[in-house]
Amino acid sequence: xxxxxxxxxxxxxxxxxxxxxxxxxxxxxxxxxxxxxxxxxxxxxxxxxxxxxxxxxxxxxxxxxxxxxxxxxxxxxxxxxxxxxxxxxxxxxxxxxxxxxxxxxxxxxxxxxxxxxxxxxxxxxxxxxxxxxxxxxxxxxxxxxxxxxxxxxxxxxxxxxxxxxxxxxxxxxxxxxxxxxxxxxxxxxxxxxxxxxxxxxxxxxxxxxxxxxxxxxxxxxxxxxxxxxxxxxxxxxxxxxxxxxxxxxxxxxxxxxxxxxxxxxxxxxxxxxxxxxxxxxxxxxxxxxxxxxxxxxxxxxxxxxxxxxxxxxxxxxxxxxxxxxxxxxxxxxxxxxxxxxxxxxxxxxxxxxxxxxxxxxxxxxxxxxxxxxxxxxxxxxxxxxxxxxxxxxxxxxxxxxxxx
Ligand SMILES: Cc1cc2nc3c(=O)[nH]c(=O)nc-3n(C[C@H](O)[C@H](O)[C@H](O)COP(=O)(O)OP(=O)(O)OC[C@H]3O[C@@H](n4cnc5c(N)ncnc54)[C@H](O)[C@@H]3O)c2cc1C
Numbered sequence: 001x002x003x004x005x006x007x008x009x010x011x012x013x014x015x016x017x018x019x020x021x022x023x024x025x026x027x028x029x030x031x032x033x034x035x036x037x038x039x040x041x042x043x044x045x046x047x048x049x050x051x052x053x054x055x056x057x058x059x060x061x062x063x064x065x066x067x068x069x070x071x072x073x074x075x076x077x078x079x080x081x082x083x084x085x086x087x088x089x090x091x092x093x094x095x096x097x098x099x100x101x102x103x104x105x106x107x108x109x110x111x112x113x114x115x116x117x118x119x120x121x122x123x124x125x126x127x128x129x130x131x132x133x134x135x136x137x138x139x140x141x142x143x144x145x146x147x148x149x150x151x152x153x154x155x156x157x158x159x160x161x162x163x164x165x166x167x168x169x170x171x172x173x174x175x176x177x178x179x180x181x182x183x184x185x186x187x188x189x190x191x192x193x194x195x196x197x198x199x200x201x202x203x204x205x206x207x208x209x210x211x212x213x214x215x216x217x218x219x220x221x222x223x224x225x226x227x228x229x230x231x232x233x234x235x236x237x238x239x240x241x242x243x244x245x246x247x248x249x250x251x252x253x254x255x256x257x258x259x260x261x262x263x264x265x266x267x268x269x270x271x272x273x274x275x276x277x278x279x280x281x282x283x284x285x286x287x288x289x290x291x292x293x294x295x296x297x298x299x300x301x302x303x304x305x306x307x308x309x310x311x312x313x314x315x316x317x318x319x320x321x322x323x324x325x326x327x328x329x330x331x332x333x334x335x336x337x338x339x340x341x342x343x344x345x346x347x348x349x350x351x352x353x354x355x356x357x358x359x360x361x362x363x364x365x366x367x368x369x370x371x372x373x374x375x376x377x378x379x380x381x382x383x384x385x386x387x388x389x390x391x392x393x394x395x396x397x398x399x400x401x402x403x404x
Contacts, residue, residue: 012292016292046221062115101387134166176239196258211227226263248268280295281340
């Protein structure tokens, strides 16, 4: 067990912050998490966790807790969004788990947060602590919170999400980039999806200017994200705007009946603009570093935002433990060098995925469809993301490892 003679503060009790606490504990290091909300409440609906992330939870003994509330997804289907024709239907080599060595779980965010926070222990999670400022004296960092209180730490990790205050403290203002897409999200119970073919699969329904992605989560509910391509720039400051009832049908009302049934099954009240952050050359300043969306917020078209936060947590914990107390600079340099290229490659792949899914009818869309029909091609395109093990591997060039 490594001595508790270093004090680590994590800002943000989201997926990344909580996973970091577990990964460090596995290495004998305890942290304090400071979370702005008064109770742990996840924004958004659900999340799909792929093998590059789930192998960590399996390894630390949380498999049974996840199995209780997750849906284990094994088939990926691409369809034409308008006529429902199957473009490609793929499982792994007999199963996803066999192909990639760990599960693909659809999970409600509230369930995920409950499992992680219970495993961390509420005594390490300080709620209603909204960070206002940091003061780095060179030998320690003081965290100042909105409620007037403060805390001291040897090292601070900003896991405070896509609009990170720690990132702003570190870099000054840097704008988020509107990706040209916005959309609608929801969770639909199985009894409202009687038109849905292959309800156990994760499915992309694609077409010109938009797509619907959905997957099963616990109890057979489906989490969906309907993505629509809109003109850039995004016209308002808010990332989430009010939506009128039925707005989601304006563009997709003539798509396949199963699509229409799913996207109109839940009341529509919000439109989510999809933003990302430009990749950074460095994301450490002195004794402060970033993790997850704070470092590399990305659009969700590869379903990798949460998964990359989990990878970050596993790599950062190992680097801190391996370098030991007092060698923060080397540990953080090593962490960044392992994460910069891979997260950048996933960010770019996530953006271009939407471009491919939204092609207008014509030769380019025909070529895309021919490629999506081939199992080897699809597995090859997923493999560099899903087969990666952050605990044991340095990313290869294909996995994003050579981008310095
Ligand atoms: C609408 C939507 C849908 C998404 N869908 C998917 C998906 O299907 N699959 C996927 O992999 N990813 C998805 N993502 C992305 C995914 O949610 C994020 O990548 C992931 O949550 C990042 O984890 P994180 O821990 O870095 O940040 P977050 O989960 O955002 O956690 C940040 C935490 O920091 C806290 N915080 C913020 N500021 C402060 C402060 N000043 N002081 C103290 N605490 C603070 C917040 O309250 C929050 O708890 C989606 C994102 C959104 C917005």
